[in-house]
Amino acid sequence: MALSGLEIYKNLPKTNCKECGFPTCLAFAMKLAAKGVELSACPYVSEAAKQALEAAAAPPIRLVTIGADSRKIEVGNEVVLFRHEKTFYHQPGIVVRVKDTEPADQIAKTAKEVGGYSVERVGLQLTLDGIAIENTSGDPAKFAAAVKAVKDTATVPLILMSQDPKAMEAALEVAKDGKPLIYAATSQNWQEMAGLAKKYSAPLAVYSKDGLDQLAELTKNIAGAGVADLMLDPGARGMLDSLQMMTQLRRLALKKNFRALGYPIITFPGEGVDSLEEEAATAAQHVAKYAGVIVLNSFNPAVAYPLLTERLNLFTDPQKPIQVEPKLYAIGEANEKSPLLVTTNFSLTYFSVAGEVENSRIPAWLLVTDAEGMSVLTAWAAGKFDAEKIAKAVKSSGVEQKVPHKKIIIPGYVATLSGELEEELPGWDILVGTREAVDIPAYLRSAWSA
């Protein structure tokens, strides 16, 4: 577990010299506990205290990086079991598996699809994270050729899957610049795989289906051999077994500070299930609890999109909702006769409203007010979306010059604001729109006239 401020304080010099920029050692300790400052800011920490603090302050689940360029995957370093306790920081990488027994053009096609896949949601581009290449053939040359086919087609992080050190080295020679994940070290091959991980500075996944004691023994041996960046595959497959196993691993790391199993987990939701639907459902479970990397058996946009959406929802900091810029937006070829709607700057609200306005095929103005990223009802309840704020947005946006009709449509959920808004905007007609965005097209078609 992370150290408390008082536990850190016990290891500090307690001279209150202020050189760290804090008035007291205790203030520094509190900030350090909140991860708001580095230990190195205090020049007077003794070597013994430094070692004690650095070891104890290390995250309970190690941060592991796969890949070397801007699309690298960073996983681990989580500090809570449940998102409502704080937040989840490092979203699981979602990757797609190819096999070296597939024809080269098929491998390249999948690599191109995975590397190029991108969908927009709430103004963000969601992408898949990488490709796992499996040495199904058992042939090192075939494995290396498959890795080359992927590498030549897509610039995404790679996972190399083979338990044969010779095949792994052949593949690493091709992919070494990209810091791929080596999958996997086992009780039979761990010395050779640890040697390869050190030689190529690559992270290493450790596989054992013989229980957590055996898995912990392996990680201790490998860490002792000098490989620090490890991932775990405890061998559990299927929804129930993987849920139990992954919850146990997360609990051991966070609640018991069991360092030997304090590593992110790699999962294979397509193994041990009978259908694509089961694979998708298992992968969805792994997004929530508690995968670091999820390897899908195949590329399928109908599976990828909901998983990426779920991941976005869970790994967005709930204290920092995704927002759009508060301003006046033209939807379509909006002109002086177009309707003017108002909403808040919570991304999901904006994109729902803007999408339905587009669906109406009636060009419109959409005035987005600054409600600190809250949805309409939440912002209204918090006093962030009231008549005064809407009127201020109308005046500062310049929309008065664009719509001489002086009609503004407010969301149906805040119909109660219409009286106050009439007072704030003299000369304007305040129209009450729909409660749900989905009803906007019908409303505009039946109720709007300039």
Ligand code: SF4
């Ligand atoms: S620099 Fe170190 S000794 Fe000085 S006040 Fe800060 S924490 Fe205390």
